Amino acid sequence: MDLLxxxxxxxxxxxxxxxxxxxxxxxxGVFSQSDGSAYIEQGNTKVLAAVYGPRPVRNKxxxxxxxxxxxxxxxxxxxxxxxxxxxxxxxxKTSEISLQLRQAVSAAIMSEVHPRSQIDxxxxxxxxxGGNFCACVNAATLALIDAGIPMREYVVACSASLAGDTxxxxxxxxxxxLGGPNLTVAALPLSGKxxxxxxxxxxxxxxxxxxxxxxxxxxxxxxxILDTAIKQHLIKVAGAxxxxxxxxxxxxxxxxxxxxxxxxEMITL
Amino acid sequence: xxEEKDKPVIEIMLASDRIDPLIEIHEFTDxxxxxxxxxxxxxGYMTGHGTFPDDEEIKASxxxxxxxxxxxxxxxxxxxxxxxxxxxxxxxxxxxxxxQKWVVDxxxxxxxxxxxxxxxxxGGEQRRRSVQDEEMMREFLKEGDLISxxxxxxxxxxxxxxxTRSLKYGKLGQGILLTVPPSLIRRSKSHFCNLACGxxxxxGCNGYVWVSAIDENKSGGFIQNMEVVKLSDRExxxxxxxxxxxxxESKVMLFDTSIQYAYEESLKYSTYDLLKPESKxxxxxxxxxxxxxxxxxx
Numbered sequence: 423m424d425l426l427x428x429x430x431x432x433x434x435x436x437x438x439x440x441x442x443x444x445x446x447x448x449x450x451g452v453f454s455q456s457d458g459s460a461y462i463e464q465g466n467t468k469v470l471a472a473v474y475g476p477r478p479v480r481n482k483x484x485x486x487x488x489x490x491x492x493x494x495x496x497x498x499x500x501x502x503x504x505x506x507x508x509x510x511x512x513x514x515k516t517s518e519i520s521l522q523l524r525q526a527v528s529a530a531i532m533s534e535v536h537p538r539s540q541i542d543x544x545x546x547x548x549x550x551x552g553g554n555f556c557a558c559v560n561a562a563t564l565a566l567i568d569a570g571i572p573m574r575e576y577v578v579a580c581s582a583s584l585a586g587d588t589x590x591x592x593x594x595x596x597x598x599x600l601g602g603p604n605l606t607v608a609a610l611p612l613s614g615k616x617x618x619x620x621x622x623x624x625x626x627x628x629x630x631x632x633x634x635x636x637x638x639x640x641x642x643x644x645x646x647i648l649d650t651a652i653k654q655h656l657i658k659v660a661g662a663x664x665x666x667x668x669x670x671x672x673x674x675x676x677x678x679x680x681x682x683x684x685x686x687e688m689i690t691l
Numbered sequence: 692x693x694e695e696k697d698k699p700v701i702e703i704m705l706a707s708d709r710i711d712p713l714i715e716i717h718e719f720t721d722x723x724x725x726x727x728x729x730x731x732x733x734x735g736y737m738t739g740h741g742t743f744p745d746d747e748e749i750k751a752s753x754x755x756x757x758x759x760x761x762x763x764x765x766x767x768x769x770x771x772x773x774x775x776x777x778x779x780x781x782x783x784x785x786x787x788x789x790x791q792k793w794v795v796d797x798x799x800x801x802x803x804x805x806x807x808x809x810x811x812x813x814g815g816e817q818r819r820r821s822v823q824d825e826e827m828m829r830e831f832l833k834e835g836d837l838i839s840x841x842x843x844x845x846x847x848x849x850x851x852x853x854x855t856r857s858l859k860y861g862k863l864g865q866g867i868l869l870t871v872p873p874s875l876i877r878r879s880k881s882h883f884c885n886l887a888c889g890x891x892x893x894x895g896c897n898g899y900v901w902v903s904a905i906d907e908n909k910s911g912g913f914i915q916n917m918e919v920v921k922l923s924d925r926e927x928x929x930x931x932x933x934x935x936x937x938x939x940e941s942k943v944m945l946f947d948t949s950i951q952y953a954y955e956e957s958l959k960y961s962t963y964d965l966l967k968p969e970s971k972x973x974x975x976x977x978x979x980x981x982x983x984x985x986x987x988x989x
Contacts, residue, residue, distance in 0.1 A: 451770075454940070457770075457771075457772060458770065475772070475800075476772060476800045477772070477800065478796075478800075478801055478802045530726075532743065532752055535752075536800050536849065537848055538801055538848060538850075539800045539801055567725065567726060567753070567754045568754075568770060569770065569771065569772075570753050570754070570755070570768030570769065570770050570771030570772070571753070571771075572726075572741065572743075572752035572753055573726040573727070573752055573753070574726065574727060574743070574745075574750075574752065575726050575727025575750075576725070576726060576727060610727075612727045613727075649725055652725050652754055653723045653725065653754075656723045656725075656754050656755065656769050657719050657723055658713050658715070659713065659769050659770070659942050660719045660721075660723070660756060660769060661713075661715040661718065661719035662713050662714055662715060662941060662942040662943065663874075663875070663942050663943070663944055
């Protein structure tokens with residue numbers, strides 16, 4: 423099986439073109455117990471995230487001076503993969519992903535705002551269909567914003583691959599296993615910074631900029647989708663409470679608006 | 692009838708039929724900001740909560756609505772942990788004892804402290820705190836006890852210091868503790884609401900809500916009334932519990948009037964029926980409408 427079909431100008435196995443993302447659906451506030459929670463579907467990859475905190479540090483022996491302690495636990499439901507998993511968490515692979523996820527969200531969380539406290543983030547993959555890391559980062563971002571934790575900006579992750587000359591964005595499980603490089607990037611899409619970047623399998627250095635650009639473009643696209651979802655959710659909550667009607671936001675000038683759109687353009691180049 | 696009581700009807704609902712509890716009271720048209728978005732130019736403004744300066748702009752760090760007070764720009768998050776203000780009434784749970792102070796959980800970012808010097812000890816206010824008092828601390832309050840208190844001080848890091856130097860504050864006796872998002876509690880003159888139905892609701896600003904029967908001879912301090920609560924009172928308390936939960940689920944602001952109205956509206960349902968999604972939604976809609984017609988909705 424090939425990554426791209428020859429007919430129809432190169433379609434992927436699930437009918438997407440190279441630059442197209444899988445369908446993203448998300449919900450915020452799925453749990454009532456946690457401070458913030460979210461659920462995201464990227465194609466068939468489904469992830470639940472719950473955020474607790476900032477709350478007092480439980481384990482007093484771990485001391486982080488002047489900043490917040492971030493705990494990130496990644497786990498996969500035993501039924502999430504084709505073959506039933508024996509250990510949902512705690513093995514080497516999931517521990518490594520947990521660390522990388524922590525690194526990704528630490529880049530965005532303003533850790534100096536709430537010193538001496540801790541934030542616990544739990545993500546669980548309910549169905550794994552490629553891009554688990556990406557879906558987890560995106561779910562964690564949604565849950566963190568739902569919890570009202572101060573962040574510099576969104577942290578969004580997206581994967582990319584290369585089939586012949588065509589870069590592929592947001593690769594599925596099938597495309598992951600078919601071979602070919604797998605570049606996973608967690609980025610801060612507004613400033614264009616990269617928080618975590620990982621490449622599995624070999625990729626010629628000449629191709630890297632194109633695949634990276636493809637992944638960053640994917641991040642920017644996902645950012646736009648998540649932003650819309652969060653705004654819809656917040657508007658709904660605000661509407662239920664009858665909030666904010668007394669305040670009028672000072673209109674941003676036209677010049678400012680242009681600049682903003684330019685910023686986005688720069689990242690997506 | 693008695694048979695029915697013995698075997699309550701079990702009702703099953705498909706997940707796909709689930710009703711969204713959020714109702715729209717107002718059409719919300721104000722701009723919503725999300726982390727990383729520009730709020731204003733930095734020039735001429737100060738950055739408040741939920742914002743940070745970046746280059747020459749003020750950017751939002753949380754998702755919410757903008758608030759401007761003169762030069763101060765802040766973004767209020769729709770939902771967050773409790774960030775206290777001096778003088779606010781809170782309900783908390785004692786989690787530990789240290790020398791001269793109790794450690795209290797108030798749903799805030801850091802642990803709160805209740806100092807031995809900021810409580811009314813039995814036997815008069817102007818009494819000196821002796822070593823004996825320190826040894827007796829666990830007699831007054833021990834781990835797991837619930838208290839109502841007022842915020843006395845806030846440290847620079849944000850940890851709260853409480854005091855119970857008033858007869859209305861102190862240890863809580865028999866009742867139900869409810870946890871709701873702190874942003875749902877509306878700040879009002881009185882957070883101790885004695886409702887007409889014969890129950891008392893303490894709306895802790897930290898999102899802890901205490902529902903109990905009105906205790907006529909409450910003396911404050913550390914005496915718990917362990918008399919058996921009347922069945923009628925217990926029914927009222929559970930009904931209030933369900934009502935407040937329904938309101939919180941739909942993100943309706945909680946204050947004395949909204950609870951009072953919701954309680955009145957709830958009387959057409961049995962306490963058990965109040966757990967059903969459709970009756971909860973109906974209750975919330977009726978309450979919201981009543982509040983809106985009286986102009987109390989915001």
